[in-house]
Amino acid sequence: MQDLSTASAQTAAPAATLIDIGINLAHDSYDSDRDAVIERARSAGVAQMVVTGSTLASSVRAIALAREHPGRLFATAGVHPHHAGELAETSVAELEELARCAEVVAVGECGLDYFRDFAPREAQRAAFHRQLELATRVGKPVFLHQRDAHGDFAAILREHAARWRGVAHCFTGAAAELDCYLQLGLAIGITGWICDERRGSHLAALMPQIPPQRLLLETDGPYLLPRDLKPRPASRRNEPAYLPQIAVAVARARGESLQSLAQSSTAAARALFQLPPA
Numbered sequence: 001m002q003d004l005s006t007a008s009a010q011t012a013a014p015a016a017t018l019i020d021i022g023i024n025l026a027h028d029s030y031d032s033d034r035d036a037v038i039e040r041a042r043s044a045g046v047a048q049m050v051v052t053g054s055t056l057a058s059s060v061r062a063i064a065l066a067r068e069h070p071g072r073l074f075a076t077a078g079v080h081p082h083h084a085g086e087l088a089e090t091s092v093a094e095l096e097e098l099a100r101c102a103e104v105v106a107v108g109e110c111g112l113d114y115f116r117d118f119a120p121r122e123a124q125r126a127a128f129h130r131q132l133e134l135a136t137r138v139g140k141p142v143f144l145h146q147r148d149a150h151g152d153f154a155a156i157l158r159e160h161a162a163r164w165r166g167v168a169h170c171f172t173g174a175a176a177e178l179d180c181y182l183q184l185g186l187a188i189g190i191t192g193w194i195c196d197e198r199r200g201s202h203l204a205a206l207m208p209q210i211p212p213q214r215l216l217l218e219t220d221g222p223y224l225l226p227r228d229l230k231p232r233p234a235s236r237r238n239e240p241a242y243l244p245q246i247a248v249a250v251a252r253a254r255g256e257s258l259q260s261l262a263q264s265s266t267a268a269a270r271a272l273f274q275l276p277p278a
């Protein structure tokens with residue numbers, strides 16, 4: 001693993017910084033050592049993080065974390081398709097109140113997941129429409145999740161076209177899907193999926209096609225521990241300090257330097273989520 005602090009020491013440039021745009025830091029797997037996780041991220045060069053909210057309750061926790069770490073942690077507020085049933089007409093107002101908080105930089109994660117189908121598809125589509133409308137009302141971008149639902153997902157985004165900005169988080173799709181997202185104007189979030197030799201090679205081949213101002217990096221911790229991490233933590237828990245591992249894999253796949261990717265992806269994250277400098 002190439003250490004960002006080493007890389008910057010060699011070039012005598014100011015320390016390179018990364019932004020983890022998708023970290024489920026409110027997840028209970030971080031309950032025992034969350035402060036240490038945040039500190040390790042800082043030491044690894046991860047200057048800022050966007051904490052994912054995926055239910056009303058986890059959005060509240062994400063906002064609380066952002067308030068404890070102003071300027072370093074930010075939050076999303078949204079309802080993941082797995083929990084679409086939670087977003088009945090009545091709770092939209094509750095979500096809107098959260099989404100209007102200053103710490104909230106995006107609405108989501110929201111979208112469609114037909115792989116797990118934990119919520120009925122009709123309920124997923126309704127919750128997705130509501131959150132796209134909500135994002136327009138509050139003037140914030142959307143943090144999008146899609147799995148095995150590309151057709152409906154793209155159709156719904158098109159229905160609301162030109163009224164939202166956003167990122168397709170944890171992109172693992174094929175070339176046609178990437179083309180579609182880029183045409184829709186989305187930014188693309190890349191996780192440690194790309195560090196997996198077996199299932200990430202198609203993704204590596206697509207990396208050069210993503211314009212630098214649209215490429216964002218995320219760990220999606222505690223999920224998706226980069227497979228090439230050495231040594232692998234016994235817990236198998238992913239955390240934001242491992243974001244440089246993902247940046248190295250993406251930079252290699254694009255044939256660019258780590259420093260250059262760090263700069264462009266950080267600038268892209270700041271532009272999309274309107275983050276202040278770290």
Ligand SMILES: [Zn+2]
Nearest residue numbers: 109145169170
């Ligand atoms: Zn997701």
